[in-house]
Amino acid sequence: MKRYEMIVIGAGPAGLSAACVAAEAGMDVVVFDENQRPGGQLFKQIHKFFGSREHQAGIRGVKIGENLLESAKNAGVKVVLGATVLGIYKNKELAVRFGGAVHNYKADAVVIAAGASENMMTFDGWTKPGVMGAGAAQTLMNLHGVRPGKRVLTVGSGNVGLVVSFQLLQAGCDVVAIIDAAPRIGGYGVHAAKLARMGIPFHTSHTIVKALGGDFVDGAVIAETDEAFAPKPGTEKNLDVDTICIAVGLSPMSRLADNAGCDIVYDGAKGGYVPLLSDEGETSLSGIFCAGDVCGIEEASSAMIQGKIAAAAAARDLGYLSGEDFIQKTGEYKDSLKKIRSGMFGPESKGRADIARTDEGYPLSRSLLQRGFIADDEVTGFPSIAHGGGTRAVIECTQNIPCDPCQDICPQGCIEVGENITSLPALTGNKECIGCGLCVGVCSGQAIFLINDDFEAGYGTVGLPYEFLPLPEKGAVGRALDRSGKEICDAVVVETVNSKAMGKTPMLVMKVPTASLAGARFFRADADGARKGG
Amino acid sequence: MPVIVREKAEKPFVPKPDDDLLVCRCEEVTKGDIREAVHAGLRTFGEVKRYSRVGMGLCQGQTCQRLVRHIIASELGIAIDGVGRVKGRAPMEPVIMKELALSRRDSKGVDDYAE
Numbered sequence: 001m002k003r004y005e006m007i008v009i010g011a012g013p014a015g016l017s018a019a020c021v022a023a024e025a026g027m028d029v030v031v032f033d034e035n036q037r038p039g040g041q042l043f044k045q046i047h048k049f050f051g052s053r054e055h056q057a058g059i060r061g062v063k064i065g066e067n068l069l070e071s072a073k074n075a076g077v078k079v080v081l082g083a084t085v086l087g088i089y090k091n092k093e094l095a096v097r098f099g100g101a102v103h104n105y106k107a108d109a110v111v112i113a114a115g116a117s118e119n120m121m122t123f124d125g126w127t128k129p130g131v132m133g134a135g136a137a138q139t140l141m142n143l144h145g146v147r148p149g150k151r152v153l154t155v156g157s158g159n160v161g162l163v164v165s166f167q168l169l170q171a172g173c174d175v176v177a178i179i180d181a182a183p184r185i186g187g188y189g190v191h192a193a194k195l196a197r198m199g200i201p202f203h204t205s206h207t208i209v210k211a212l213g214g215d216f217v218d219g220a221v222i223a224e225t226d227e228a229f230a231p232k233p234g235t236e237k238n239l240d241v242d243t244i245c246i247a248v249g250l251s252p253m254s255r256l257a258d259n260a261g262c263d264i265v266y267d268g269a270k271g272g273y274v275p276l277l278s279d280e281g282e283t284s285l286s287g288i289f290c291a292g293d294v295c296g297i298e299e300a301s302s303a304m305i306q307g308k309i310a311a312a313a314a315a316r317d318l319g320y321l322s323g324e325d326f327i328q329k330t331g332e333y334k335d336s337l338k339k340i341r342s343g344m345f346g347p348e349s350k351g352r353a354d355i356a357r358t359d360e361g362y363p364l365s366r367s368l369l370q371r372g373f374i375a376d377d378e379v380t381g382f383p384s385i386a387h388g389g390g391t392r393a394v395i396e397c398t399q400n401i402p403c404d405p406c407q408d409i410c411p412q413g414c415i416e417v418g419e420n421i422t423s424l425p426a427l428t429g430n431k432e433c434i435g436c437g438l439c440v441g442v443c444s445g446q447a448i449f450l451i452n453d454d455f456e457a458g459y460g461t462v463g464l465p466y467e468f469l470p471l472p473e474k475g476a477v478g479r480a481l482d483r484s485g486k487e488i489c490d491a492v493v494v495e496t497v498n499s500k501a502m503g504k505t506p507m508l509v510m511k512v513p514t515a516s517l518a519g520a521r522f523f524r525a526d527a528d529g530a531r532k533g534g
Numbered sequence: 535m536p537v538i539v540r541e542k543a544e545k546p547f548v549p550k551p552d553d554d555l556l557v558c559r560c561e562e563v564t565k566g567d568i569r570e571a572v573h574a575g576l577r578t579f580g581e582v583k584r585y586s587r588v589g590m591g592l593c594q595g596q597t598c599q600r601l602v603r604h605i606i607a608s609e610l611g612i613a614i615d616g617v618g619r620v621k622g623r624a625p626m627e628p629v630i631m632k633e634l635a636l637s638r639r640d641s642k643g644v645d646d647y648a649e
Binding site for chain 1: 552555556557559565594596597598599600601614615619620621622623624625626627629632633634636637638639640641642643644645647
């Protein structure tokens with residue numbers, strides 16, 4: 001039987017990262033993936049990742065996927081697509097189906113990086129065409145260029161629901177509402193704020209009761225939920241939608257590990273049944289490792305590091321890495337993993353409803369958690385939303401999430417996050433902002449605005465991240481929207497900045513009356529205004 | 535391994551309005567089918583699966599397993615982790631007989647099959 005030193009199952013972020021580390025250490029590695037394309041979910045992730053430079057923060061998932069494939073190719077990793085691992089047997093023998101036959105291979109080490117599957121929920125009409133997982137909607141849009149529908153209801157306000165809703169808007173769909181059975185928005189406040197300022201309503205403590213329509217969805221009934229998340233009779237509302245996007249979490253695909261005979265435990269916080277692992281990612285069976293979402297639902301950033309740790313451990317066990325090199329390599333990986341897991345949304349704090357203040361002691365915005373935007377009376381309390389004169393960045397980043405590209409990119413050193421990457425960014429105050437807009441473009445949460453109150457008498461400008469096409473031209477007229485998506489005044493585009501370092505997040509600069517500078521956070525071109533241009 | 539005592543419920547099965555809700559799309563098993571299975575004395579996911587074919591179709595329970603576990607747990611009034619899981623078994627997904635027949639133990643390296 002043909003033997004490989006390492007067989008990796010799954011060519012997503014965890015699997016490819018593992019394969020690269022093992023191949024670079026000199027191992028003969030093959031990766032099997034049942035899909036027709038490698039990269040797992042990375043090529044659907046058109047948004048910028050969070051974290052620090054070492055986590056490729058500020059870079060879009062799709063680009064990270066390209067880099068990873070390139071590294072795998074250079075390292076000599078073989079990736080076999082359309083290849084389903086059907087079973088893992090004793091002594092690390094694998095049955096793999098590809099090319100119309102089942103092949104059997106033996107491995108010295110196995111890394112299971114099978115990822116996760118989307119959770120579904122049942123309600124009257126849930127099997128109608130038009131009801132789909134958020135991941136499916138993302139596949140349609142971002143891989144196949146197909147708009148999933150025209151008017152969408154998103155069920156679930158975790159990061160997946162929020163990120164996909166924003167991408168639906170980018171694809172030209174209307175997002176009619178985002179609902180969540182819980183009394184608060186589950187994902188990052190900055191992701192919710194991007195939607196709220198475009199007028200997308202959030203209904204927390206709401207669930208879907210019914211998908212209306214005959215052969216396809218032509219409406220949805222939602223209702224308020226009680227403490228047990230059940231719909232309250234008499235609170236039903238009808239929504240005019242043709243698509244219902246379900247984003248209610250993911251479940252680890254641990255069945256291959258189970259099949260292999262690894263010890264499996266139920267862990268609700270990790271999303272379901274997961275393999276028991278050592279801190280190197282090794283299962284109860286020697287030489288079989290797991291990495292990524294199969295170990296518990298997290299982000300691609302942590303999946304990549306888990307893959308590297310598992311592969312380094314396998315390389316050490318097989319004599320390709322000395323004990324010292326292993327300790328040095330994995331020490332870095334583990335520090336990096338600890339960083340990306342920190343903050344109020346990290347695995348240890350996930351789902352906690354009792355966090356009322358940031359690490360710095362600032363009260364968390366209640367409005368942000370319930371409606372998706374920071375209320376006007378809450379805005380002033382944060383270190384980076386100070387008001388003053390001249391040009392300055394206003395950073396509406398008010399939750400402790402692991403991210404610091406704003407600190408790295410500012411050429412003037414105006415922004416400080418510090419060593420702890422979950423700290424809220426603060427303006428150093430002693431440095432002069434030159435108004436370059438790099439921070440506006442780089443912020444993965446699109447939470448930075450550039451305010452200039454000295455534009456002309458009675459008017460100032462607001463620079464905001466604008467990831468929609470067509471990009472309004474200089475001179476385009478429209479309305480400025482506040483954080484809740486309400487139109488507050490007329491606005492004219494005076495400049496758009498789109499340098500390479502901004503990673504395709506242009507800054508749109510609009511002129512608004514001085515009184516509106518504190519509230520204006522989005523620009524909506526008049527129907528004919530965008531075409532008129534400058 | 536806990537000892538499971540299977541006793542048929544003493545009370546009659548009470549139908550509910552959403553019993554015709556489809557839960558396992560592959561095998562067309564409804565919520566009522568699952569509730570009836572529990573009522574008939576089945577207590578774990580594995581038992582309900584063998585009784586009703588829930589989770590035995592094309593997706594192998596990838597979509598419905600979690601839903602079914604919740605229904606069973608709620609019928610029994612127990613925590614979700616008490617329902618158990620379906621043991622992961624090979625083949626992970628349905629395989630056509632021809633492919634199985636072509637199963638070989640002397641496969642060459644993957645490079646030799648590259649298109």
